[in-house]
Amino acid sequence: MKLYSYVVRFDVGFAPNPFHGWCTLATCKSIMRRMVQIGDWVVGTGSKENGLDGRMVFLMCVEDVLSFEDYWFDARFQLKKPNLHGSYMMAVGDNIYHRGPHGGWIQEDSHHSNHDGTSNMVNRDDDTKTDRVLISRDFAYWGKNAINIPDRFVNKSDGISLCCNRQGYKVKFPKRSVDDFISWYRSLDQSGYLGDPAEFAKMLNKGI
Numbered sequence: 001m002k003l004y005s006y007v008v009r010f011d012v013g014f015a016p017n018p019f020h021g022w023c024t025l026a027t028c029k030s031i032m033r034r035m036v037q038i039g040d041w042v043v044g045t046g047s048k049e050n051g052l053d054g055r056m057v058f059l060m061c062v063e064d065v066l067s068f069e070d071y072w073f074d075a076r077f078q079l080k081k082p083n084l085h086g087s088y089m090m091a092v093g094d095n096i097y098h099r100g101p102h103g104g105w106i107q108e109d110s111h112h113s114n115h116d117g118t119s120n121m122v123n124r125d126d127d128t129k130t131d132r133v134l135i136s137r138d139f140a141y142w143g144k145n146a147i148n149i150p151d152r153f154v155n156k157s158d159g160i161s162l163c164c165n166r167q168g169y170k171v172k173f174p175k176r177s178v179d180d181f182i183s184w185y186r187s188l189d190q191s192g193y194l195g196d197p198a199e200f201a202k203m204l205n206k207g208i
Helices: 030-035 068-073 075-080 121-127 175-188 200-205
Strands: 003-007 023-025 041-045 055-061 064-066 097-099 105-107 133-136 138-141
Touching: 003 030, 003 175, 023 055, 055 133, 064 068, 068 075, 068 097, 068 133, 105 121
Parallel strands: 003 041
Antiparallel strands: 023 133, 041 055, 055 138, 064 133, 097 105
């Protein structure tokens, strides 16, 4: 069991997508998505821009990993296909990639496409570097209600902090620290969707 930690720079409910009873990470962080295995944990901390640095936005235990094509057709995740004319949670659906008739990637009109609905090639190429979607029902997503992480996990005398303060992600944590962190989380007895995305209001003002 490993713990992967990264900063959720844009917390709009797209990556991760915590809606409809599942927390999924289908886009962004392509290198990390390539490495994570079933049974590993992923923690996302807040950004300075949202005033949430050092706080925990979400935590998920990865229970399944699917390819984009399997994710697209899986009956459990049809509500995660984006509908830009639906509710906010429908508009930020992350089930956006599938293969076209000639085998190339199709990017659905979504948060990662261009404003006119055409494919954003930069996002498409980055997202599909790793054909893996991380899936969990064992998660907690606090969003704008991101919670403080105890000092013992952040201000470590040995220089090892579970918070990532740079681009990319961190993973090389001592097993004892990871076990302690997960035990602390379990003691909170909090799970599921616990708060709206930090940038929820901002995105609504844009008409999304």
